[in-house]
Amino acid sequence: MADISYTPTFHHVRWEDRKNRVEAAGPNGFNVRFNAIASDLRQLSAVVTQVGEAIDSTNVPPPPQQQRLTFTPSLRNRIDSTRPWFYDANGVATAQLNPSPGVQAFGVSNLNLPDGYWLTALRVVGSINAISGAPLFGSVTLARTPIRLVVPPATPETLATATGIGGSTQGAFDLPVPTTATLIDTGVFRYLLTLGLTGLNGTMKVEAVQLTLTPPS
Template sequence: MADISYTPTFRHVAWEDRKDRVEAAGPNGFNVRFNAIAGDLGQLSTAVTDIGTAIDATNAVPPPQPQRLSFTPSLRPTGLLSGGVWSYDRNGVAHANSLAMTGVANLTLPHGLRLTSVRVVGDMQRGSAHSVSGTVSLARTPIRLVVPAPAPEPLAVSDDFGSVGPFDLQIPVSAPRALIDTSVFRYVLTATFMTIIFGRMSIEAVHLTFASPS
C-alpha cells in the first residue's frame, strides 16, 4: 500500500494593528490567504479519501483460495484384475508388481466444495516386460441401494502415462460432476496396472484440488 501523507502549505502571518490594512488583493490580502487555506483543505480531502480507500481494502474479503488434499491411497484389490495386493513401503508409497492388479480406495471428501483437478505422482517400469499399462480414475457412485448397482460415474480418468519412468499426471475433473455431494454419492479412486512379466508401478501421492462451489 502506498504511503498516505498530508503536508499543509498555508502559513499564517499575523496582521498587526494600525499597521496592516485589510484588503482583498495583493500578497497579504484575504484572497491569497483564503485561496491557500482552500488549497490545503483540498489536499486534506484527498488524503482522507485515500485513507478511506486503504481501510476498505484491508476490510475486503480475500478471494477464496484453492484447497488441496494430499494422500497415498489405501488400495484394496477388487474385480477380475485383483491378481495381487498393493504393497506399501516405509514411506507410504503404493506398489503394484503382479501381472494384473486393480485396487479401489474409498475417499472422504469435503461436502459442498467443487473438485477441479486430480494429480497423481508415481513411477512405472517395464522391466523385462514387452509392455505395461496403467489407469487411474476418480469416480462417484450413488449411496442408495439399487439392484443392479449403477455403474460408477467417472469424474477424472487418465491412462496417458507417456513413456515408462516417473510420471506426474494432471487430470481435469468433469465440470458437470465436480460439485461434491456426500449426501447422495460416495467417491472412489481406482488404480489398475497390467504387465506381462517383471513390470511394476508405484503411486507416491494423489493430490485433489478443490475450489468454492460458485
C-alpha cells in the first residue's frame, strides 16, 4: 500500500484586540487566511479519497482458486463389456483381458460434481501392461448427458477423451487429458466417466482420476 500523508499549510497567527484591524486584503487579511484554509480542505479531501481507495483495495476478494478432486472411480460394467472391471487388494480399478476373440472391458462411473464450478482439466494415473506383446489399448472418456429423458436417448456429449493408451508404450502412465473448459450444471446434466480396455491379453489399472475445478468468480 502506498504511503498516505497529510501536511496542513495553514497556520493561524493570532489577532490582538485594539491592535489588528479587520481587513480583506493584505498578508493578514481574511482572503489570504480563508484561501489557505480552503486549500487545506481540498488537500484533506484528496487524502480521504486515497484512504477510501486503499481500504477498498483490501476488501477485494482473492481470485478464485483452482481445486483438485482426486478419486478412484466406482465402476459398473457396461452392457457391451465382455470382461469385468474389478478392484485389487489396494482398491485400484483393474481390467484384465486374456486371449479370446472380441474381448473388451468397459466400466462406467457416475460422477457427483459441484454445481456451478468450471471443469478445466482431467488427469488419469495408472498402468497398462500387455502380455507377450499382444495388442492392448486403453481409453478414458469424460462425458455428460441430459437428465431430461428423450426418445431416442440423447447421445452423451464428450468433454474429454484419451484413446490409444498403451499401444507401443507399456507400464505406468500419468496422463493429462485435453479438456475444454465446461461449466458444470447438475440441474441439466449428469456426468459420467468411462474406462475402456480392448485387445487380447494384458491388464490395465487406474489408480486415480483427478479433476481440476475452478469455482465461480
